[in-house]
Amino acid sequence: xxxxxxxxxxxxxxxxxxxxxxxxxxxxxxxxxxxxxxxxxxxxxxxxxxxxxxxxxxxxxxxxxxxxxxxxxxxxxxxxxxxxxxxxxxxxxxxxxxxxxxxxxxxxxxxxxxxxxxxxxxxxxxxxxxxxxxxxxxxxxxxxxxxxxxxxxxxxxxxxxxxxxxxxxxxxxxxxxxxxxxxxxxxxxxxxxxxxxxxxxxxxxxxxxxxxxx
Amino acid sequence: xxxxxxxxxxxxxxxxxxxxxxxxxxxxxxxxxxxxxxxxxxxxxxxxxxxxxxxxxxxxxxxxxxxxxxxxxxxxxxxxxxxxxxxxxxxxxxxxxxxxxxxxxxxxxxxxxxxxxxxxxxxxxxxxxxxxxxxxxxxxxxxxxxxxxxxxxxxxxxxxxxxxxxxxxxxxxxxxxxxxxxxxxxxxxxxxxxxxxxxxxxxxxxxxxxxxxxxxxxxxxxxxxxxxxxxxxxxxxxxxxxxxxxxxxxxxxxxxxx
Numbered sequence: 001x002x003x004x005x006x007x008x009x010x011x012x013x014x015x016x017x018x019x020x021x022x023x024x025x026x027x028x029x030x031x032x033x034x035x036x037x038x039x040x041x042x043x044x045x046x047x048x049x050x051x052x053x054x055x056x057x058x059x060x061x062x063x064x065x066x067x068x069x070x071x072x073x074x075x076x077x078x079x080x081x082x083x084x085x086x087x088x089x090x091x092x093x094x095x096x097x098x099x100x101x102x103x104x105x106x107x108x109x110x111x112x113x114x115x116x117x118x119x120x121x122x123x124x125x126x127x128x129x130x131x132x133x134x135x136x137x138x139x140x141x142x143x144x145x146x147x148x149x150x151x152x153x154x155x156x157x158x159x160x161x162x163x164x165x166x167x168x169x170x171x172x173x174x175x176x177x178x179x180x181x182x183x184x185x186x187x188x189x190x191x192x193x194x195x196x197x198x199x200x201x202x203x204x205x206x207x208x209x210x211x212x213x214x
Numbered sequence: 215x216x217x218x219x220x221x222x223x224x225x226x227x228x229x230x231x232x233x234x235x236x237x238x239x240x241x242x243x244x245x246x247x248x249x250x251x252x253x254x255x256x257x258x259x260x261x262x263x264x265x266x267x268x269x270x271x272x273x274x275x276x277x278x279x280x281x282x283x284x285x286x287x288x289x290x291x292x293x294x295x296x297x298x299x300x301x302x303x304x305x306x307x308x309x310x311x312x313x314x315x316x317x318x319x320x321x322x323x324x325x326x327x328x329x330x331x332x333x334x335x336x337x338x339x340x341x342x343x344x345x346x347x348x349x350x351x352x353x354x355x356x357x358x359x360x361x362x363x364x365x366x367x368x369x370x371x372x373x374x375x376x377x378x379x380x381x382x383x384x385x386x387x388x389x390x391x392x393x394x395x396x397x398x399x400x401x402x403x404x405x406x407x408x409x410x411x412x413x414x415x416x417x418x419x420x421x422x423x424x425x426x427x428x429x430x431x432x433x434x435x436x437x438x439x440x441x442x443x444x445x446x447x448x449x450x451x452x453x454x455x456x457x458x459x460x461x462x463x464x465x466x467x468x469x470x471x472x
Contacts, residue, residue, distance in 0.1 A: 048382070054277055058276065059272065060267055064267050076272060080276055084284060087280075097257050106260050109231075173233040177232070178233060179235050195228060199227040202230065
């Protein structure tokens with residue numbers, strides 16, 4: 001980030017910056033990865049600087065998009081948009097708040113889920129179903145798929161520490177691109193119940209994965 | 215703790231999963247604006263969500279498409295970006311707006327830049343013609359005439375666009391775009407040695423690239439006419455002798471329309 005941009009940013013911020021406030025001082029992540037550093041460097045760098053960042057993070061974005069969209073073409077489009085966005089908004093990346101990988105996952109999920117919902121509402125509006133790739137994909141064959149995809153991932157072991165209902169709710173929200181309201185409808189459970197399951201499920205996963213940012 | 219605040223805290227995990235509706239999203243973001251602890255909690259939940267990611271290799275052609283798009287706008291959006299950025303900000307604000315906000319200035323910057331280039335087009339093209347003719351003199355006479363006609367037509371096309379850029383490593387390149395025809399020319403290209411070659415690529419609208427032939431510069435200059443193709447621009451990379459199916463190195467120049 002250029003000094004100018006940083007100063008402007010300061011000027012418009014209403015809230016306290018995490019690192020400047022006594023009792024909420026953030027413990028920065030113990031170390032940044034080379035990818036984090038490379039992404040930070042992109043903020044003022046030339047396009048060439050983005051090559052290694054692309055190589056490191058595009059598979060993360062594509063994998064994330066594929067998880068939500070389950071269609072290679074849609075996933076590729078979303079990934080391309082996200083990677084351009086990563087370059088454009090590199091100055092907004094704050095390594096004290098997230099790893100580059102987590103940041104890219106966040107950006108990708110947002111876009112992928114927006115796309116799922118846009119397709120959904122278009123389908124609701126227009127029964128003729130012009131583009132059926134997303135609309136037609138079976139959003140209910142989620143769970144078995146997940147087991148396969150997560151084979152070997154750290155989160156797999158941790159998922160086993162969840163109760164059946166927590167796990168169901170989290171997985172459905174994660175892969176279905178659904179709101180918890182839709183999850184509740186689908187599972188035939190009360191809204192507060194599902195909200196709680198998702199919350200407790202994520203908290204359990206957080207503790208199991210040892211995620212602790214201070 | 216007020217009820218609404220507690221509600222927003224309860225929604226943080228669902229928010230991290232993008233499993234909230236727009237109204238709830240705003241509710242959570244109000245909390246995030248004022249509460250550093252909530253932001254930290256969110257960061258942790260996001261890390262949990264990211265742990266679900268199983269990486270997967272994207273289509274190979276995407277790399278060049280992305281690099282071409284960012285190379286086409288080296289100024290980047292962030293310098294005109296006056297949007298307030300708090301701790302939360304565009305990493306995940308409402309309904310994808312950050313992306314839109316970023317894309318708009320990018321397009322504007324690109325148009326502005328190429329507008330300037332277009333203004334200078336007449337002069338550069340006037341220089342380009344004799345070069346074309348000189349090089350084409352080595353090919354069959356009728357083919358030459360055809361090409362000259364094509365180039366003349368291209369230059370007469372009011373919608374023709376001239377894109378110009380420096381080449382990484384040295385030299386400069388120009389492409390005249392008229393409809394489905396591209397006239398590429400480059401000057402002062404450094405010698406890449408016997409084991410390597412310059413290769414010209416057609417960049418498709420979807421980001422894919424296809425070879426538009428090898429370039430054999432004479433004293434650093436080369437021209438190539440690419441006709442009747444569907445693409446948004448051209449790129450050049452340095453490839454191993456004989457060329458490649460798909461680029462194996464980063465482009466040394468990308469000349470592409472939005």
